[in-house]
Amino acid sequence: MTNTVKFLLVDDLEENLLALEALLAREGLELHRARSGEEALELMLGNEYALALLDVQMPGMDGFELAEIMRANDRSRHIPIIFLTAGSGDAARKFRGYEAGAVDFIQKPIEADILRSKSNVFLDLFVQRQQITSQRDELAMLTAALQAADQQKNRFLAVLAHELRNPLAVLLAGLNFLERPKEGLDNESVRKSMRQHLHHMTRLVDDLLDINRIEHGKISLRKETVLLGDILPPALDIAGPAIEAAGHDLQVELPDEPMTLEVDPARFIQIVGNLVSNAARYTPAGGQITVAVSKLADGANITVSDNGVGIPVEQQSVIFEMFGQSDNGRGLVGGGLGIGLALVKQLVELHGGEIRLVRSAPGEGSTFEVHLPLAR
Structure with missing residues (x-):
């Protein structure tokens, strides 16, 4: 929804346009000027107007002809038109104006209060229409989300x-x-x-x-200062039965330098155990799973890689959402509820860390990376 409302002012005389601008200027209102019907039509191609004020008597294309063209065009037919005329207000002239699509006539010399009052009506209507459109779009998005x-x-x-x-x-x-x-x-x-x-x-x-x-904010971490090398083995043990049953080869790569983390040990084991169990579950028998740990200046990176079925591109954006389980089309739907990665993400973030999918491709496997801050 745009915050700026636009009026189109059309008159062949510069002094008349300047006078209209001075009378109508207000915050949130953008006034566009055109010195001819052709120039006005060009402006309408790239702008949406809440009101068009058209001078009737212009050389070449007059106001009536411009209005008729506007009404014949899908983009401009909805724009309300007020004619500004210095000529006589006879019935035949007004009839032609209304037939061309006018909503009103204002006689010159223009009375400022009348011009402002009438133009404000259309400004308010335009803003209301924008709000209704925005609410309709929001409702459509909400409906789609609920579905x-x-x-x-x-x-x-x-x-x-x-x-x-x-x-x-x-x-x-x-x-x-x-x-x-x-x-x-x-x-x-x-x-x-x-x-x-x-x-x-x-x-x-x-x-x-x-x-x-x-x-519901009812989980609290019981953090301790622990060596990563001490709590990694219990995390890998969780996935041990699945790895053994499928005959996977598990490789663990640790740096020589010890790393100290301030984490809830039980939740750390849950994080790593979930990731490695997922790798085992989504990897056909006899696969390769690698858990690699590296130390950075601001934390520890734990990378879990596999050569399994991978995640389709169209599903990679939802894997960390609740129940965003991947259906890889190869008969391996995971043997879980699709909440594992969502839970891991929330637990990692509770520790002030971050998890991301580094890469994944169908038939080539996946690599997840968890970044956790080091103990201070």
């Missing part, structure tokens, strides 16, 4: 149902096996499978609760 949120909610509920149903089915089947043991059944492997799926369900619920706490 997108509704689709996102439905998708989340569908994924949630899937994510909970699968481990519940395994737990139920395992319980049945244990209650009615069969010959040759490996009870320990059944229990191991049940523990893994129970851990998966617990993690889903914990992530949901953490997101809710952060959004």
Whole structure:
């Protein structure tokens, strides 16, 4: 929505234009002048006017002819026209003016109060129309956002149902096996499978609760001064089962110089564990995952790279949003609710850090970088 309203003043005499400018000048009103109908039409091509004040008697194209051309053009037909005339006000003349599209006539010599009063009506109408247009556009954007949120909610509920149903089915089947043991059944492997799926369900619920706490400002960090080399291994252990199950090769690169961070150890483990687990989940079996740590002047960079399925370009802008899970089109939809990266982003930012997607391409993998400040 523009803050400046524009009037178009058309008269072949410079002194008349100067007089109109002096009478109409006010803050927020931009006055454009034209000395002929042709010049006025040219100005209309690049400007939107709230009102056109046209002198009737001009050489060449007179005011009536200009008005008729304006009414025939889609861009200018909506512009209100007030004719300024020094001639007689007979009915036939006025009829032609109204037929050409005039909303009013003002006789010369012009009375200042009448000109200001009538022009203010159209200025206010134009501003109101702009406001209505802006509100309409905002309403359309809000409607689109609500529709997108509704689709996102439905998708989340569908994924949630899937994510909970699968481990519940395994737990139920395992319980049945244990209650009615069969010959040759490996009870320990059944229990191991049940523990893994129970851990998966617990993690889903914990992530949901953490997101809710952060959004309501109810999560607080318990920061400690720790060596990065001491808390990185427990973070990698979280993803250990997924890496081992898929036969991934995990490479860890640490600088020789120790780095001290002031972080909440549990949340740091959650951040790195989520990123490495994501890499394992989105990488086909036998993939390569690299966790590289580097020290900068203002902090530590932790880079997690994989050679997995990658993220389509059109989805890269939403991966840090709630439920912005990537569907990579290769049958790997992540085995999660799509809240992992959103949670990681919020936890990193609570620490005064930053996370970004460095690169990603379908079939080539992804690289995420977390920047955290060093302990002072």
